Amino acid sequence: EKGSAPAIPVDPRFDIAYVTPVTIGTPPQTLYLDFDTGSSDLWVFSSHTLASQVRGQMIYSPEKSTTAKLLAGHTWSIRYGDGSGSLGNVYTDNFTVGGVTVTSQAVQTAQQVSTSFTSESDIHGLVGLGFSTLNTVYPNGQLTFFDNAKSQLDSPVFTADLKWKKEGTYDFGFIDETKYTGEITYLPVQTDPGYWTFTSSGYAVGDGSFNQVSISGIADTATSLTYLPTAVVTSYWRQVEGAVNSQYYGGYVFPCSSKLPSFTFGVGSANITIPGSYINYAQITEGSPTCFGGLQSSSGLGINIWGDVALKAAFVVFNGGNPPTIGWARK
Ligand SMILES: C[C@H](Cc1ccc(C(C)(C)C)cc1)[C@H](NN)c1nnnn1Cc1ccc2c(c1)OCO2
Numbered sequence: 001e002k003g004s005a006p007a008i009p010v011d012p013r014f015d016i017a018y019v020t021p022v023t024i025g026t027p028p029q030t031l032y033l034d035f036d037t038g039s040s041d042l043w044v045f046s047s048h049t050l051a052s053q054v055r056g057q058m059i060y061s062p063e064k065s066t067t068a069k070l071l072a073g074h075t076w077s078i079r080y081g082d083g084s085g086s087l088g089n090v091y092t093d094n095f096t097v098g099g100v101t102v103t104s105q106a107v108q109t110a111q112q113v114s115t116s117f118t119s120e121s122d123i124h125g126l127v128g129l130g131f132s133t134l135n136t137v138y139p140n141g142q143l144t145f146f147d148n149a150k151s152q153l154d155s156p157v158f159t160a161d162l163k164w165k166k167e168g169t170y171d172f173g174f175i176d177e178t179k180y181t182g183e184i185t186y187l188p189v190q191t192d193p194g195y196w197t198f199t200s201s202g203y204a205v206g207d208g209s210f211n212q213v214s215i216s217g218i219a220d221t222a223t224s225l226t227y228l229p230t231a232v233v234t235s236y237w238r239q240v241e242g243a244v245n246s247q248y249y250g251g252y253v254f255p256c257s258s259k260l261p262s263f264t265f266g267v268g269s270a271n272i273t274i275p276g277s278y279i280n281y282a283q284i285t286e287g288s289p290t291c292f293g294g295l296q297s298s299s300g301l302g303i304n305i306w307g308d309v310a311l312k313a314a315f316v317v318f319n320g321g322n323p324p325t326i327g328w329a330r331k
Contacts, residue, residue, distance in 0.1 A: 001152045002173030003098030007035070007162055010122045014282035015308055016224050018162055019123055020170055023096045024107055025065025031058045031124040035170055037160070037196050037318060038220030038305070040134035040144050041078050042095070043086055044125035045117075046109035053113050056121035062109060068093045069104075076108045076137045081301060086113040090137055095145060097127075100172050102149050106135075106142030126222065129158065129318065134194035146172075146320060156320040160221055161331070162312040164278055180315035180329035185270040189324045195220070196318060198326045200306075201268060203228075205236050206261030206276075215265070217304030219316060219326060225281060226274075226309040227298035236263055236279075236295055243293070249284055252293035256283060263295060265310065267328040274313040281309065 007018040019032035024044070031044055045054060047061040062068035068091045077087035088111035095105035110125070117123070128135065128144050135141040150156045153173030161179045162168040169176075175184075190197040195218035204210040215228060233252070237243040239261050243254035254260075260276030274295075281294035294309035317327030 003100035004171045005098030007168040025093045026067040033125045033127045035127045036222030037129045040128035040130040043108035049110045057124045062091045084114045084116040086110045131194035160316045180331045184327040184329040185268045186325045186327045201266030204264040223307030227305040230297045233297045251296040256291040272314045
């Protein structure tokens with residue numbers, strides 16, 4: 001089996017996140033979810049979510065699904081690195097993405113969500129595509145959609161082809177050769193504690209020289225920006241006149257009129273180049289001449305994150321084989 005589903009940017013002005021249509025239950029209920037290789041809970045806004053915390057999101061109503069089954073005695077609660085979070089109960093039901101169906105997928109129904117989720121009306125939940133060890137369901141952890149689907153897929157892989165301010169795709173079970181150029185470079189993945197963690201071989205700013213330095217980080221489809229070591233990020237923003245690391249705005253800001261240099265990162269003996277335009281993330285407020293950078297320091301996070309700003313410059317293969325690996329190709 002194999003399938004393909006769109007990755008739709010939530011806000012055409014800037015790619016804060018990408019959502020993908022899924023159907024849950026019988027008859028099928030459609031929701032748009034944020035596929036997240038950096039977490040492992042599949043949770044949705046639901047008929048159980050506090051009404052005051054729902055603002056326009058589509059919801060999953062298990063009581064309207066003839067195939068929904070309560071997973072009695074199970075609860076979940078997740079806190080994301082940006083401080084947001086959600087919690088609730090668990091059902092199993094049919095879950096379909098791009099034509100691939102898992103018949104008894106654990107679907108975590110939210111009873112409560114934090115304000116940042118309430119205010120994102122276009123995101124109706126998350127689909128964790130990290131390793132199932134990170135799943136927060138208690139007392140028994142549940143498997144991700146990918147772990148459940150793997151055995152029925154032609155190949156135990158999914159790929160991410162995210163695009164700058166345009167619709168991209170997630171493919172399941174196959175590698176679409178038309179989506180990339182040259183070769184795919186595969187790297188080993190550190191699966192502990194459960195992220196797609198890999199080590200980049202270095203970086204270059206613009207057409208400057210390449211700095212051979214190992215940078216270990218996670219490939220995270222649900223993090224908008226890219227967070228790298230301070231030394232790397234400082235050497236990038238030093239090339240941009242007027243760029244400052246603003247305490248007030250919580251990161252590097254710069255004059256929107258700047259022509260930003262590209263950022264190249266090594267993947268084995270190959271490399272991926274992020275165009276400068278992708279690193280001009282957004283105006284700090286509508287109409288402001290000051291813009292917020294898409295490349296920020298990871299010093300406060302304790303982990304380096306290759307988020308959408310980096311991922312959308314590449315075709316990425318998440319290989320769930322034994323052992324798991326991650327593949328990168330230019331496109
Ligand atoms: C933040 C997302 C999870 C999320 C996604 C979307 C949303 C909104 C819908 C409300 C927009 C909130 C949350 C990420 N997913 N793996 C994540 N989950 N746990 N850690 N990370 C990565 C990280 C960690 C720390 C950080 C960060 C990022 O940005 C700023 O500081």
